Amino acid sequence: MADLSDIRSETPDAQAPAPASGMVVVWRAIFVGILVLFVVLLAWRLWDTNKSEHRASGMAPPFTFTTFEGETISLDDLQGQGVVVNFWASWCDPCRDEAALLEQAWRREKDNGIVFIGLDYLDQEPAAKAYLAEFGVTYPNGPDLRSEAARRYGIKGVPETFFINSAGEIVQTVIGPIVNEAQMEAYLAEIRP
Amino acid sequence: MIFHIGYLILITAAVLAVFGMIAGFWGGRQRNVKLALSSYHAVYAVAGLVSLAAAILWYALLTDRFEVAYVWNHSERALPVFYKFSALWGGQAGSLLFWLLILSGFGAAAAFANRRRHWALMPYVNAVMLGTSLFFAILLIFAANPFRLASFVPQDGQGLNPLLQNYWMVLHPVMLYLGYVGLAVPFAFAVGALLSKRLDNEWVRTVRRWTLIPWMFLSAGILMGSQWAYMELGWGGYWAWDPVENASFLPWLTATAFLHSIVVQEQRGILKVWNVTLIWMTYFLVILGTFTTRSGVLESVHSFARSDVGPFFLVFMVIILFGFLWLLFKRLPLLRDEQAIESYTSREAAFMANNWLFAGIAFATLWGTFFPMFSEILTGDRISVAAPFFNKVNGPLFLLLILLMGAAPLLGWRRTSRQAFRKQFTWPTLIGAATGVAIWLLYDAGYPAIGLAACAFAAATIVQEYVRGVQARRITSGESIPAAMGNLWRRNGRRYGGYLVHLGIVLIATAVIGNEFFQQNTNVTLANGESVTLGRYEIAYTGLEPNRKVNHIEYGARLMIFDQKSGKTLGSILPRRNIYDKTPEQPTSEVGLRMTLLEDVYVVLNGWETGGSTATFTMYVNPLTIWMWIGGLVLVLGTLVASWPHPGRRRSEAAASIAYAVGSAGD
Numbered sequence: 001m002a003d004l005s006d007i008r009s010e011t012p013d014a015q016a017p018a019p020a021s022g023m024v025v026v027w028r029a030i031f032v033g034i035l036v037l038f039v040v041l042l043a044w045r046l047w048d049t050n051k052s053e054h055r056a057s058g059m060a061p062p063f064t065f066t067t068f069e070g071e072t073i074s075l076d077d078l079q080g081q082g083v084v085v086n087f088w089a090s091w092c093d094p095c096r097d098e099a100a101l102l103e104q105a106w107r108r109e110k111d112n113g114i115v116f117i118g119l120d121y122l123d124q125e126p127a128a129k130a131y132l133a134e135f136g137v138t139y140p141n142g143p144d145l146r147s148e149a150a151r152r153y154g155i156k157g158v159p160e161t162f163f164i165n166s167a168g169e170i171v172q173t174v175i176g177p178i179v180n181e182a183q184m185e186a187y188l189a190e191i192r193p
Numbered sequence: 194m195i196f197h198i199g200y201l202i203l204i205t206a207a208v209l210a211v212f213g214m215i216a217g218f219w220g221g222r223q224r225n226v227k228l229a230l231s232s233y234h235a236v237y238a239v240a241g242l243v244s245l246a247a248a249i250l251w252y253a254l255l256t257d258r259f260e261v262a263y264v265w266n267h268s269e270r271a272l273p274v275f276y277k278f279s280a281l282w283g284g285q286a287g288s289l290l291f292w293l294l295i296l297s298g299f300g301a302a303a304a305f306a307n308r309r310r311h312w313a314l315m316p317y318v319n320a321v322m323l324g325t326s327l328f329f330a331i332l333l334i335f336a337a338n339p340f341r342l343a344s345f346v347p348q349d350g351q352g353l354n355p356l357l358q359n360y361w362m363v364l365h366p367v368m369l370y371l372g373y374v375g376l377a378v379p380f381a382f383a384v385g386a387l388l389s390k391r392l393d394n395e396w397v398r399t400v401r402r403w404t405l406i407p408w409m410f411l412s413a414g415i416l417m418g419s420q421w422a423y424m425e426l427g428w429g430g431y432w433a434w435d436p437v438e439n440a441s442f443l444p445w446l447t448a449t450a451f452l453h454s455i456v457v458q459e460q461r462g463i464l465k466v467w468n469v470t471l472i473w474m475t476y477f478l479v480i481l482g483t484f485t486t487r488s489g490v491l492e493s494v495h496s497f498a499r500s501d502v503g504p505f506f507l508v509f510m511v512i513i514l515f516g517f518l519w520l521l522f523k524r525l526p527l528l529r530d531e532q533a534i535e536s537y538t539s540r541e542a543a544f545m546a547n548n549w550l551f552a553g554i555a556f557a558t559l560w561g562t563f564f565p566m567f568s569e570i571l572t573g574d575r576i577s578v579a580a581p582f583f584n585k586v587n588g589p590l591f592l593l594l595i596l597l598m599g600a601a602p603l604l605g606w607r608r609t610s611r612q613a614f615r616k617q618f619t620w621p622t623l624i625g626a627a628t629g630v631a632i633w634l635l636y637d638a639g640y641p642a643i644g645l646a647a648c649a650f651a652a653a654t655i656v657q658e659y660v661r662g663v664q665a666r667r668i669t670s671g672e673s674i675p676a677a678m679g680n681l682w683r684r685n686g687r688r689y690g691g692y693l694v695h696l697g698i699v700l701i702a703t704a705v706i707g708n709e710f711f712q713q714n715t716n717v718t719l720a721n722g723e724s725v726t727l728g729r730y731e732i733a734y735t736g737l738e739p740n741r742k743v744n745h746i747e748y749g750a751r752l753m754i755f756d757q758k759s760g761k762t763l764g765s766i767l768p769r770r771n772i773y774d775k776t777p778e779q780p781t782s783e784v785g786l787r788m789t790l791l792e793d794v795y796v797v798l799n800g801w802e803t804g805g806s807t808a809t810f811t812m813y814v815n816p817l818t819i820w821m822w823i824g825g826l827v828l829v830l831g832t833l834v835a836s837w838p839h840p841g842r843r844r845s846e847a848a849a850s851i852a853y854a855v856g857s858a859g860d
Contacts, residue, residue: 028522035514039507041567042484046503091775093348124777157266157351176345 060085060164061152065119067142068129073117075168082114082191083164087144087155089123090131095159098177099135105184106139113166113193119144121158166193196261196340199249203340206242206297207330209235210323217320221313221389229312232319233304239326240301247294250287250339254280259347263287263339269350269775271744276353279363283353285487286339288366289502292483293329295374300326303378303403314396317385318378325377328509336502352744352775359781361421365414369441372411373479376448378403380476383469384517387524392465397455400472402836404455408448409832415441416701416825423795423818424784431708431821434583439562440482443555447475450551457544460606462531466521467548469528473517474555480510485562536608543601550594557586584709592647595702598695599625599651602658602688620657625650641710648706651699655692662689686834693831700824707792707817714813721806724755728814730763730794731755737805738767745773747783750798750808754787763787768798768810792816 060083064074075083086102088095106116118141120128125143132141144150153162163172172187213235220228250263254277259265267284268277282288300322307315333339357363379400386396418438419431432438451471454464484506534541561582603609603617629646633639659681666677681689717725724733733753740747749767756763768785785796793815801808 032515032518035518038563039511039514041563041570042510043507044570045566046507094345122775122777157347176343176347 060162060168060170061149063119063149063152065117065142065144065149067140068125068132071140073140073142075164078115079168080113080166080193082166082188082193084114084116084188084191085149085153085162085164086116086118087121087150087153087158087160088118089121089158090127091123092121092158094177096135097179098159098161099131099137101178101181101184103135103137103139105188109188109192110139114188114191116140118142119149121150121155122147163187163191165191195249196253196258196342199246199340200334200338202242202246202249203330203333203338206239206246207327207334209242210239210327210330213239213323214320214327217316217318217323218388221316221320221385224313229316232316232323233308235323236297236300236304236319239323240297243290243294243297243326243330247281247290250290251278251281254278257350259350260342260345261339262341262343265343265347265350267350267353269352269744271774272350272353272358273743275363276358279357280353282366282370283357285502286333286337286341288370289329289332289337289487290339291366292370292374293326293333295370296322296329296377297326299375299378299407303381307399311385311395311399313389313391314382314385314399317388318381321381321384322377325381328505332502332505336505352773355745355771355773355781358773359421359425361417361424365417365421368410368414368417370414372407372409372414373441373444373482375407375410376404376444376472376475376479378407379451380472383472384520387469387520390524390527392524392527394459394462397458397468401452401455402838404448404452404472405832405836408445408452409829409836411441411445411448412832413825413829415445416822420822424786425781431818434558434561434580436562437482437486439558440478440485443482443558443562444475444478446551446555446558447471447478450548450555451475453544453551454548457541461541463534463541464545464548465528465530466525469521471548473513473521477510477513478555478559480506480513484510538604538609538614540601540604540606540609543597543604547594547597547601550590550597554587554590554594557590558583561586591702592644595647595651595699598698599647599654602692602695603654617654617657621650621653624653636711638710641706644706644710645703648699648703652696655696655699658692659689682834683839686837686839690831690833690835690837693834694828695831697824697826697828697831700820700827704817704819704821704824707820708815711816712813714811716809716811718807718809724753725812726757727794727812728792729757730814731757731760732794732796732812734808734810737801737808742771744775745771747771748798748801748805750785750801750805750810752785752796752810754794766794766796768796770798770800788819790819793818 060075062075064072066072075085084102084105086098088099102116102118106114109116116139118132118137118139120141120143123143128141128143153160157175159177161172161174161178162170163174165171171190174183174187178184178187213232216228216235217232219225220232250261252258253261253264254268255274257264257268257270259268263284263286264280267280267287272280276283280287282291300319303322304315304319307318311318382396382400382403386392415438418441422433423431451468454468454471457464458468484503487502487506534545536542599621600618603621605613609617625646628649629642632645633642636642659678662681662685663674663677666672666680667674670677672680713728715725715727719725719734721734721736724731726732731754733755735751735753738749738751740749747769748771749769751765751767753765754763755761764787766785766787769783771781771783773780782797785794785798787794793813795813795815795818797811799809799811
């Protein structure tokens, strides 16, 4: 505050715009400079955060998970294939509407270079396994531990499905169940290598 | 359909806010009465429209309209009605709408209360309030639409975050928002004063109450958050210097400094630049805090769903920072202090020291909060700044602050004579010193002895002031003691309410010291029937009690507490774990708590073997904790006493403002 009172003592006329002496200009510049720096760092950080967390629209964020059978699968290992990532949960009723369709599509496409992956969101293992058995699901499924993948993909809820092409780009995002076979076929066509 | 209307209402509110802002700024500048009136009407209209939008979202929540994405994500059929209602502020978009609702409410209240006063200031005040409303409306329209519809109609919602299904957590955000958002009003007045060049004490007098009330809500909100952390998170603590906690604490610090320094301006006509700077910083810290909690730039336990509000906040912060600085630099010549500080033993010097301390604590806290983020950007390493840093830096500053809090009210304006000094300080100093020595002898602990001595000193000065005030009244009017107390509060609420607030702070500080230095804890696994000794208690586990609730199962472990020496039964507690149907991976904990005036027995249930044959606990004995909550109540009571309108005072204020309007006041 000492500097502010200096400013005051150096202004002769209360009505005139502040005549800036050398010191005053320096102090103001330092003050404004610190604030500018602060905002720039915040902006930088925000940009950084968005880059890593909101990739959901461009490149598919990498993730690794362990299936209920104990096999470890990483998205990076699936380069060159089309990937369908489906977030689901046993307590989720709309998920049931698409479960059979997903399994059918997988059986049809697994020899065409498309991999289906099911990530179980906030669930309990026994209930999840019962659900998989009920629909006879055979494609790799595992828990999304600590909701890590769900957070990276920024899912809005379950079910949510991502179609990733062989270059690792997210081509389609479907919020809610896929109930229409034609819709499924159209999306699969986009990612078939 | 109705949800499209909700969205349209938000757009209309934004358009009206733009209009009202222009009317306010232009009308204020041109002294155009019609435009000024328009700005009032715009404030009321925006408040009405936003209330309508909030009502529509409430309707959607209460009637389970899961086609609205927000409802789908933050509610479920089985959720109790109370939580459906509070889900409005349980997620990003809804809480922004809630924020806007409170903001426009405050704007309308400020406009209405001053509809016949401060005609030079009010158009600008309305414009600033509308500008802030506009910003939040833009967020809702472009980045976080609460009325966005899902592409299908889900059967049921995802459920509210279990951690938020707690009474404290329902109230805590409301209180915080009332505090946070309310601080926009004094800032609006400061901008109004700068723009209208009415930089005398007019705006400062008006703004005192508009700062006190939000300050009270903010204090209560912070304490309720602590209470929630204490009861719900189950790590035995009430404050972790988490970035989001700091975000609420920072504006509290600067607002507290502001409340004190405006007194100096009122009394002595100094610190004018400092006051506008403080309230600007407070407002900026409010927006910064909102930004950091919602953009994901800081890692915190309070993770909000992310959305794309970040860039909007950045732009708004740039406007606040540099717009205000430009205005301040332009007006500096008008902000000359009328007098200088004469002596270091004067009350104004004490107020200055108080302000420096608050600014120091605020700076240290800001630094500690943002340093990890900046260091990560610049060096790639994340250096975490944890509680020890904050405690080490802020602890001694708070100690000085408490000493000052005791001393300052005893000092006179301008200077304090030696006789007055002796008369005021003898007893409190003796009591403080005696407390310090006693604690030191009893527990052989240096830091808590110093801390508690400072608390005792401050408490003694407050009691001394009350005793003298009551005695004076009894001598002059022969009133009974309660009547004299009541009259002190009624006639001199500012002073004696302020003392109550100080007493509340002393109590909170006492609880903090007790917890910081004398907490005892242990981790144990107990078989059914087994017991453990902690402090002066013996605690026995007697079995697991599951209990089915609407949307979750509650598992409680029954513990009996005995006095370790006499073996007497002191009571039983039931620490619990709740497993929610929708989010079983995220069980919440309800601690088992036995509160007494001296100490809390606090037990967290960590886990159990099937059927509850054994169970694992973390147990704490937390000394003096209850005084934190009692102190909070005293603080709220004191603020109410200090801000309660006094009939006589109101008359004199009205007279002053009429005189001002007529133009005969010394302008």
